Amino acid sequence: MADSGGAAGAPAATATRPRLGFWPIWNMSFGFLGIQFGWGLQLANMSAIYAKLGADPDRIPILWLAGPVTGLLIQPVIGSMSDRTWNRLGRRRPYFLAGAVLSSVALFLMPDSSALWMAAGLLWVLDASINISMEPFRAFVADKLDESQRTAGFVMQSFFIGVGATLANVLPYLFHKMGVAGTTAGGIPLTVQYTFKLGAGAFLLAVLWTVLTTGEDPPADLEAFRRRRAETGGLRRGLAEIVDAIGAMPRVMRQLAVVQVFTWLGLFCMWMFFGLATARYVFGATASGSPEFDRGTEWGGIAFAVYSVVCFAVAFALPGLAARLGRTRTHAACLACGGLGLLSTWFLRDPYLWLLSMVGVGIAWASILSMPYAMLAGALPPERVGVYMGVFNFFIVIPEIIASLSFQPLVKHLFGNDPLAVVLLGGSSLLVAAALTTRVHDVTATAAS
Template sequence: MTLKSVFENPKLTITQIINMSVGFFGIQFGWDLQRANMARIYENLGANPDQVPLLFLAAPLTGLLVQPVIGYLSDRTWHPTWGRRRPYFFVGALVSSIALIFMPHSSALWMAAGLLWVLDVFGNITMEPFRAFVTDKLPDSQVNRGFIMQSMMIGLGGSIASSLPWLMNNVFHLTNTAEKGNIPENVKLSFYIGAFFFFASVLWTIFTSKEYPPQDADKDKTKNKTGLAGGIKEIFGALADMPRRMKIVSLIQFFTWPGLFLLWFYYTTAVAVNVFGGKDASDPVYAAGADFGSLTLAYYSVVTFLFALILPKIADLLGRKATHALCLACGALGIISVAWVHDKNMLFLCMTGVGIAWASILSMPYAMLSGSLPKDKIGVYMGIFNFFIVLPEIIASLGFGWLMKNILNNDRILAVQLGGVLMILAAVLCYILIKEPKNTDAVLTSRLEIEENRSL
């Protein structure tokens, strides 16, 4: 491999990088609406706390099955007008937006869980090609900034989405309580707004960002003829041949994400019950607590947005592994300390740590993979990388309900704290296992990673 091949993509302007990342603003808008409100919707529809993890099973299962397949297909897609990744952006965003509109009209648990499944399937169809989009379009010297720009869009979208129920109640005075079996009006309008931003943001990226044709477009078209069986074979082959760097980063991901899942499963309802003292979903105190919990989740997304502005400088100074380990430690401390809060405003301090960690989680693992993945299989490998995000969520969804009921006595705060402990473990693994050349520029680092993985 020549030095020239490492820099086959031209550098993009900051405006071009923003345009190609705007779609992630909308995608995250959809994800954060469900993360901040699905537990509340489920409990409004009659679910117990120990049932919530199982009801979230849609997200990891769809990610496990959909993302590698979509990655494989998008690697082999090319249209002279629509490109490679953008057809998947469009279809996924359209159906996800429709699911967001219907979600707050769920009248039973099965309906809400089914719509969540649809939302997660097509949300994954939209999101997975976005990760490959960065590597498709940017040279290695701009990859850090490409993923960090996505982190900024994620932080911005998440902050607005998570704060919407609070804003709808406190600014526009929509009711935040509902009888059992109904969804509060402030949550309903939040989902309608989310549907608009999801679709509009993805359309912005589709119409402002072009894609480079593959080196041999005709050859890429013939690859599609291998069919589903050939795709499955290639996915399993790629899984068996994972580069060494990817194996290590995947292990770190495996212990990072349970901390986030348990936070999303239980945080807003834990604030409603443990901090505010609410009783159930029909209690105004519980509703106020859940709205405030969503507001603090919005705050951590603001922290993510702002911290992403300085994260490239920190990574350049400390290196990717030290930066990521330190950020994970900040997130773990923030998650664990939720249990010690008696003044509701202290939750903003807790969420500051989470926001710092979230900015790094959304960028540093992908940056650490930069240069170690074969260019013609980026989509497949990004889908496989997602295995190590969704597998722990599947384990949590299937098994944590029993743990919640029989060991933790349905204490939501203890569940959140356990996630923080797992994030500490991820930080330790990152710092010990990741090896980085010191005082080496991005070109040499990328080349060393490529040569290392070619030799395995």
């Protein structure tokens, strides 16, 4: 029985869902390839784009504020709205599609930015749109799959996240090797411009694949669903539901929340500064306008591609490992691998050895994208999965907001604008998260497969 640990009580009993085969799970997760293509492009390139447009290193964190703020505001609202939606497209699919269209427009325009304010504004639009698509995908797995298949479902999402991020990270380097040269009017390399425009199309097409191949089952009691929607409809009631969900979080969700805070602080440190650290420490770049800076940030993209390749390579091993060790131990071990990988950058300087640091990060990433959600899903009331998944996102974005708002003096005065120091801080944070994971009581572990 799932532990409730709060006023919400135990999740409502539901009929066992039919087991799905490999290809239906593949189709329902395929849209994540496009979503991660979009995320991967911004994670690997936005700091370099900001630097090209004139931003100093200590200003980078505040310019990344768009992602966590839009996640904080949008994901729980979209989760609550999708819980109460039913139309011709279903419950979650209308949000997949709307977010994909808006994200594709922002991706297409981003590399044409001619000023810092334009790139920052488009990032706000992009992050808001990606969040509209992404949040319902987490609830989609809980809607469609029985508890015995949810670990496999979230792992399939991890696989497509790895594939999408790999494509996003490696394409600028491949375009360079194919002879693409030159920059836009704003100084952004054409290799990056071509990749963003290709990513815009990939995002939309991948989400369309899931929308067109995977249906949704209507609520078991449609009339009762409509009555509940009428009683809880409207922004005011929706916000009240979010507040209620925060107060009634299941115990496992509260335990995982602390793990998530340190996990995503570590990842945010890496995303903001790993490419800049690569340019400075591996390629010797001293200025953002130098050829060494461009080669270094491209190699940083290759490094991110390595962790993405490792992610989808190990993703399908995680269910079996979790069945033997338990999801808690598996997740703790994977996070420790990620922390040690980032800390290894302290002594690595050879470009190819530098890539090895991302092997551990890739193992951690595969687990981060699946294990917490698999542990959480079985402890949630089925009729409120969307809003709880949105609230769970708070513990991803809050540390990112804190970092965005507080890191400027930290990076400038304590770290001396040294990007590697922030990467090492990220590795330490992942190790703390690994230790905290051992305290999580996964009450649905016996049902996982």
